[in-house]
Amino acid sequence: MxxxxxxxxxxxxxxxxxxxxxxxxxxxxxxxxxxxxxxxxxxxxxxxxxxxxxxxATDNTLALARIDAQLAQIEAQIARTKTAMGISLEQVDTNETQSFRGIDRQRAALDAARATEANSARDYERMAALFAEGAVSKEALDNAEMRLSVARAATQQQAQNLAQLLGGAADTGNTESISLPTIEQARRSAANMGNDVAALEAQRDMLLVQKKELEVARDRLVLRAxxxxxxxxxxxxxxxxxxxxxxxxxxxxxxxxxxxxxxxxxxxxxxxxxxxxxxxxxxxxxxxxxxxxxxxxxxxxxxxxxxxxxxxxxxxxxxxxxxxxxxxxxxxxxxxxxxxxxxxx
Incomplete structure (x- = not known):
């Protein structure tokens, strides 16, 4: 062909x-x-x-050193934030316990004031009956009335003190079941520090990726057969x-x-x-x-x-x-x- x-x-x-x-x-x-x-x-x-x-490899070495310094700083911030969050949560628990004990004491004080008011009311009724029969003087009746007024004022004051300690929470009678608004707000604020930790950890992960990229680039600076x-x-x-x-x-x-x-x-x-x-x-x-x-x-x-x-x-x-x-x-x-x-x- x-x-x-x-x-x-x-x-x-x-x-x-x-x-x-x-x-x-x-x-x-x-x-x-x-x-x-x-x-x-x-x-x-x-x-x-x-x-x-x-x-x-000078630039690469400096970049890696800078990344390592940033990582160390972020690790310190993470540790510090976690510690602060733990302390805050412990403080909230302590404050809650103290608040519960204060509520118990105030409830007892209110009960005592109510008992005093009840006794003063019975004493006044008795004096009023005796005064009607002419058995006691007007002064004795006035004194009994004054004691009743003082007892009522004391009861109101103790009730206000209890309401202040409750901070708007309903008094269920069982102190441990009460959800105090101030305590819950403090607990949420302390727990919110966990978001700060998550943000710092995300920054750390990003820096770790950058460090890995620099390490890969460092290896590529050496040409091998x-x-x-x-x-x-x-x-x-x-x-x-x-x-x-x-x-x-x-x-x-x-x-x-x-x-x-x-x-x-x-x-x-x-x-x-x-x-x-x-x-x-x-x-x-x-x-x-x-x-x-x-x-x-x-x-x-x-x-x-x-x-x-x-x-x-x-x-x-x-x-x-x-x-x-x-x-x-x-x-x-x-x-x-x-x-x-x-x-x-």
Whole structure:
């Protein structure tokens, strides 16, 4: 189908490709700053997790210290507010107990005043009866009347004192069941301090999130190798300012591949995951590998003919094959694949 001697025809016919190592461009993730340390040189082998570069962490360290100080301050405020709330609630309970005892004493005083008033009323009635019979003088009757008036005034005063202690609460006769408005208001005010504690705890949680973000950013200031690779090129120098996402190191991985081009007829028998054995042009050594990509080749690989709208009459397909580690096979070598290899895949 393909005739001629141009590069595309030859590539499709011979099915050879240059062995290429995957390259990894490393960059700092979402952080920027001044590059203060390089731990590798071009050509060095690195292991996964090895430190490659570091950015200046001064700003991050200061921010973390500031967050820690704010957290310590809020923790102190939380502890102080909780203590004050506990003391206030205890004081309310104490005041309630004292108020109940005062009510009991005042109720007893009122009962005594009422008893005195009742005795004075009986004494006055007796004096009035005796005065009517002429047995006592008018002065004695007046004295009895005065004692009754004093007793009534004392009863009223004691009743007012009891009402003042009750503060508008109904006197049920059972002191422990009385709900004193002033005590309940003080208890609600003390309990409301719990809202202040909740607000402080919310601020603390927000600061903890900010601290976690700073800790993540601090870790990102240290660039580590993602896998066992070789340093091809350092794209930044110590002292330079680095922006987020800017490539700073170029690594060469241990994953080697080569691309070949096949015709429409040949691509039908090739699938991703198929095993393909190629041969190194130098030394004719077998190079086993696995097909990882089967796709239409880019436009430069199409055989341009006379189809309308500049479409290709014939299309080539790109096959990418990742090779197994093989002694003596290094990037840059030419790997060829025979037609027979496709029928055996």
């Amino acid at each position: 393909y005739t001629g001697s141009d590069a595309v025809v030859l590539a499709t016919r011979q099915k050879e490709g240059i062995l290429t190592a995957e390259q990894v461009k490393m960059s700092f993730d979402s952080v920027s700053g001044r590059l203060v340390r390089e731990t590798v040189r071009e050509g060095d082998e690195v292991r996964a997790g090895d430190v490659v570069m570091e950015l200046d 993602p896998e066992d690779d070789k340093v091809l090129k350092l794209l930044a120098k110590e002292g330079g300012m680095i922006s987020p996402g800017r490539p700073v190191v170029l690594l060469e991985s241990n994953r080697d591949y080569y691309d070949i081009y096949v015709s429409e007829d040949q691509v039908r028998g090739i699938h991703e995951g198929d095993r393909i054995t190629g041969h190194a042009v130098a030394g004719d050594r077998e190079v086993p590998g696995t097909v990882r990509l089967v796709t239409k080749a880019p436009g430069f690989a199409d055989l341009k003919m006379s189809r309308e709208k500049s479409q290709a009459d014939l299309s080539a397909f790109q096959i990418r094959i990742y090779v197994d580690p093989t002694d003596g096979i290094i990037p840059g070598m030419t790997i060829g694949v025979s037609d027979r290899a496709f029928t055996q895949s």
